[in-house]
Amino acid sequence: MRAAQAQASLFGDPQEPSELVSASPEAAEPAPRPRASGRKARGAEGRREDAVSMAARQREISISEFFTKNRHLLGFDNPQKALLTAVKEAVDNSLDACEEAGILPDLAIEISEVAESRYRIAVEDNGPGIVRQQIPRIFGKLLYGSKFHRLKQQRGQQGIGISAAGMYGQITTGRPVRIVSRVGARKPAHLFEIAIDTQKNAPVVLKDEEVEWDRPHGTRVEIEIEAVYKKGRRSVDDYVEQTALANPHASIRYAAPREEPRLFDRVARELPPESLEIQPHPYGVELGILIRMVKETNARNLRAALRQDFSRVSAAVAEEICRVAGVAPEARPQRLSSAQVELLFRAIPKVRILAPPTACLSPIGEDLLRRGLEARVRADFATAVTRPPSVYRGNPFQVEAGLAYGGGLPAEEPIELYRFANRVPLQYQQSACAITKAALSVDWKGYGLAQARGALPTGPAVVFVHLASAWVPFTSESKEAIASYPEIVREIRLALQEVGRRLGAFVRHRRRAADEAKKRSYIEKYIPHIGDALQRILGLSDARRDRAVEDLKKILERSRKV
């Protein structure tokens, strides 16, 4: 047996699960073990492993298997969240596709209960559609897509989301994903049913046919999943509302289970400025990455390589980097030694290079943000600020914050903190998020809100923070919280302080106005009595008394204003 195992591992295909070790149920199911025998090493019994028996079990793990077992990393840790995550992934894709194609998004989101704790979600868009040949891989393969390799502000960035949602549906209901897509009025619409072979991380096409569809172009995705639909905080309802808030150019028709569809109509009739793709910035590159870039560039010499593969590197900057490094700009990149690349790497921070271009960013904008807040919450005061772009690890990003105060908002509860990344609402893992950390670090008492140590402020306010970036560093694949890079936390803090200062001014102004009103009522109350007293003392006529009262009022009014 030992010899056979050795052979299996040394000469067999190590990626095949070794039948010798795991196939027999008798071997795998443990014999009843006397727990009382305690902490005795079992080596003597000859059942422990050695290098050869261990090698027989080593094999490749497919990314689909990995996420099947670790589905909570993708946001599928419970049935309520699973529903939200599946909707979110489909909506992200629809909005990204529409914007990339320059189409004002018209979305329909439908959730219907098909059996107890089983729902069918459908997300339909008027986007550019998906070419037929790509549909199976986009929906039936994890880590496949167009967004991962681009530095550009997009909702999706990983190539995992929608196929993972489909995989979760398949795991929990056994049903494939259903897709209808059409790329143009003169092309037919295609209907697909796609399952995932999780061991291979590859699509299995169960249906592929042409169908009639009334849309000239667009995509519809249907997934059946085990789920729970609830209202309230962190619900799909809540998500749709917040998505409408952060995407004022989108029109969303939303049908919750057993309810009349609601329309969230667009507030803006124009698309946001297109976010463009950029090259990486030299300040963010790491040695190992630079070594690879230099090896793989198609440029003929080092100067050209630096210019074409990085953003903000002009010929002059490229020359300067080479000069500081002591490497010839005409050198063939592939011929450089590791040591020379390291010299280049150490030279980069010593050369002044412009900050990365920010055309890759597409913030919501102060005006739309404030209007969105005003439309959503009936507040007495609303403000918004868009910070100038900044950079972390070479990636440009931009922070926006908004704040609404007063009105019908509850005064005795912690403020509500809305978090967004690339216009996508983040609803879970609030405490793990850079936005929360930044909000906790602000001294809100200075701005007229109550705040206990280490807590969010209390008061009638809603705070909105949006991070736009070509690459958002999420704390997990489920994209629920932003990692706390110091540069990001700092920018969020500055944005919050700015809206905080404006709130402070409003609160102080309102307090002063209230004081004024109080004084005024005081004056109005007592001056007539003074008039009566004067009349009695000086023997005035009623008319002169009234005039005196008026004069007194005017004088006091004037002095109060000064």
Added chain:
Amino acid sequence: MRAAQAQASLFGDPQEPSELVSASPEAAEPAPRPRASGRKARGAEGRREDAVSMAARQREISISEFFTKNRHLLGFDNPQKALLTAVKEAVDNSLDACEEAGILPDLAIEISEVAESRYRIAVEDNGPGIVRQQIPRIFGKLLYGSKFHRLKQQRGQQGIGISAAGMYGQITTGRPVRIVSRVGARKPAHLFEIAIDTQKNAPVVLKDEEVEWDRPHGTRVEIEIEAVYKKGRRSVDDYVEQTALANPHASIRYAAPREEPRLFDRVARELPPESLEIQPHPYGVELGILIRMVKETNARNLRAALRQDFSRVSAAVAEEICRVAGVAPEARPQRLSSAQVELLFRAIPKVRILAPPTACLSPIGEDLLRRGLEARVRADFATAVTRPPSVYRGNPFQVEAGLAYGGGLPAEEPIELYRFANRVPLQYQQSACAITKAALSVDWKGYGLAQARGALPTGPAVVFVHLASAWVPFTSESKEAIASYPEIVREIRLALQEVGRRLGAFVRHRRRAADEAKKRSYIEKYIPHIGDALQRILGLSDARRDRAVEDLKKILERSRKV
């Protein structure tokens, strides 16, 4: 151009990056864009995308590329944490390998500074070694290993850790991982230098030679990384100490940069009971998984398939499941329809099945846990509890908690909470962890500690929680926090309440003892005066007075005891 792109996507290999779109730097570097032009949709300018141009960019993403960009998911978000994570991954593997081979672990951990913010870490063990052919894939390929597919308590479970540490080293320093391994005294030791081709997620062997090594068997891993070494909380020093605490059978020699090596010698001279591999439990299976299992089983009929592929399913239980489902036990599994499998799936919860076997678990044990705590903190009181095994989603798990109190521990600060999963200390993301959630949910005031609302208790105490499981649900690949499955939180809470009650008893007892001592000193202080008074009043001799004082003391002592 449009036609060429269409061709590339429709007929070319979609996994090849399309040169047509991304290779030209001029196209990628955005032209200066007039921001003032505002929110105008750019569709009219013809630069937006359509389905065909988008398809041309869709391609596969390698898992290595994914984690290069998302390295914070693996615990490499900053240089200090990177050092810790790299050490931890190597130590996890060493301890797992030793235990699996039935060898008492002797580890050496060395960290040396090779340049400014660049360190070389080396972890060496006396484990079984790794067979030569497997070394490249284990260290040069993400998602490769022997642990992922087994239900068994192990430190590693993903097949990502050590190769990711190597990849991080390569990214930040350009240096490959160096491995020496030997599987037996009669075999040569092999030295490897391995890099990762991140685009292919495949190892690149840079060196492969036989070397002299004084160990008869074992493995040594060296990784050079950009890092920061610091002392204090969440440091590598701290990690090594906690690892020694949770692994009393291991001996660890630890050499921090520029310091004399320290030895953490083993407290227990025997290995923990071996944790065995188990089959999944029917209660944890999901419909989609069951469909796949039934399709892929090698059993001839359904009864046999249920018996061999699940734990705790006897012939009788298998028959019962089939009976409730209305499916014949003799049916060929591959011939079952989806609807029939769904009937089986719905039948499982209706059949009484024993809880999963717990032989896959290897807790530390109350005795060793308490002794470890006593050795580590000089406390007045120490206790530990090991809960009976429990189950979440079909996975067995077991919780242990320990508590040390008093002594030199600071009385005015929040307690220290040590978290462990499968004997591995968790040092980051405390607030996101199920252990913290459970600790916050306990009413510690009842047990003699101060506690503000929503906060950890304050007082001179250290609390230790260990979760042992065949599959620990971590909140991210970096394995820093445990996901809050309700069953897990509940068990941790019960364990903490038990040590809390014992603490409460101790604190009350000590308080009573203090009261006693106070009373006693009172008595001792006043009785002599009463003696003097009696002497004066009754005219007693000094001897009789002393006797009266003694008698009074005895009487009071006796009545006090009652």
